[in-house]
Amino acid sequence: MRLNCPHCGPRDRREFYYYGSADYLNRPAADAALQAWDDYLHNRDNPAGVTQDLWYHEQGCTAWLKVKRNTVTHEILSVEPVAGGAA
Amino acid sequence: MPDLIAKPALGRAPMTMAATTLAEAAWTRITSIAPFPGQAGSISAALAPLDLSFPPANRFVQSAFGRIAWSGREQAFLFGPEAPPNLAAAVTDQSDAWVMLDLTGPQAQAVLARLVPLDLRAATPGMAFRTALNHMPLLVMVDHAQVFRLLTFRSMARTAWHELQDALSGIDARLGLKA
Numbered sequence: 001m002r003l004n005c006p007h008c009g010p011r012d013r014r015e016f017y018y019y020g021s022a023d024y025l026n027r028p029a030a031d032a033a034l035q036a037w038d039d040y041l042h043n044r045d046n047p048a049g050v051t052q053d054l055w056y057h058e059q060g061c062t063a064w065l066k067v068k069r070n071t072v073t074h075e076i077l078s079v080e081p082v083a084g085g086a087a
Numbered sequence: 088m089p090d091l092i093a094k095p096a097l098g099r100a101p102m103t104m105a106a107t108t109l110a111e112a113a114w115t116r117i118t119s120i121a122p123f124p125g126q127a128g129s130i131s132a133a134l135a136p137l138d139l140s141f142p143p144a145n146r147f148v149q150s151a152f153g154r155i156a157w158s159g160r161e162q163a164f165l166f167g168p169e170a171p172p173n174l175a176a177a178v179t180d181q182s183d184a185w186v187m188l189d190l191t192g193p194q195a196q197a198v199l200a201r202l203v204p205l206d207l208r209a210a211t212p213g214m215a216f217r218t219a220l221n222h223m224p225l226l227v228m229v230d231h232a233q234v235f236r237l238l239t240f241r242s243m244a245r246t247a248w249h250e251l252q253d254a255l256s257g258i259d260a261r262l263g264l265k266a
Contacts, residue, residue: 008145011204059217059224060218061160061217
């Protein structure tokens with residue numbers, strides 16, 4: 001498996017660290033309902049198909065990346081830097 | 088202030104197998120320059136007197152004064168000269184944090200193919216990659232198709248040397264079989 005890092009180019013999976021669902025990017029407001037916090041912390045979809053998750057390019061540019069991939073075909077659909085474009 | 092003694096990370100003699108040499112590079116000042124958001128352009132302007140500019144991803148820039156290599160997102164390592172003063176960047180001295188090894192010769196690429204998860208066959212001089220040497224962080228600079236400069240954490244210097252020596256002796260043995 002390879003991820004096409006927007007800074008470094010195509011790189012081997014060994015350079016990356018998997019963090020979890022991209023839901024972590026949508027942090028509820030501090031005063032949000034308990035249900036929103038429960039969803040944010042614990043409840044995840046487990047789709048057969050397109051999913052989005054966060055990867056850290058640990059042995060590379062050290063950028064956090066949002067990866068869209070297909071869990072059925074293993075196709076990587078997009079890789080975007082979480083913090084924006086600059087290399 | 089106590090007197091500090093400059094010591095090499097390894098202090099070992101170069102090692103040659105299969106016409107390929109592994110050697111510890113001479114000590115050089117290393118300064119990390121991490122521009123504040125949007126300031127890469129002003130860093131390039133400040134580096135102009137050194138004939139250097141802030142490098143794009145996966146590249147280094149070389150001049151008669153020194154070298155600056157991309158070392159991560161919005162970060163570059165300056166080798167040799169002192170960083171210009173008052174840069175709009177986070178500037179830290181990294182000189183004693185890294186070990187620099189030179190791998191030179193016809194088997195250099197084959198050695199790295201055993202250890203680095205990156206295809207260096209397509210790499211051209213002037214390229215610099217942040218990647219891994221087995222499990223260790225690595226900055227590899229391509230000086231020439233057969234000349235690679237490798238940087239890893241100084242605390243891992245002996246392990247890095249061991250891994251490279253192992254790979255090189257494996258290749259040496261394989262070449263011996265064919266002969």
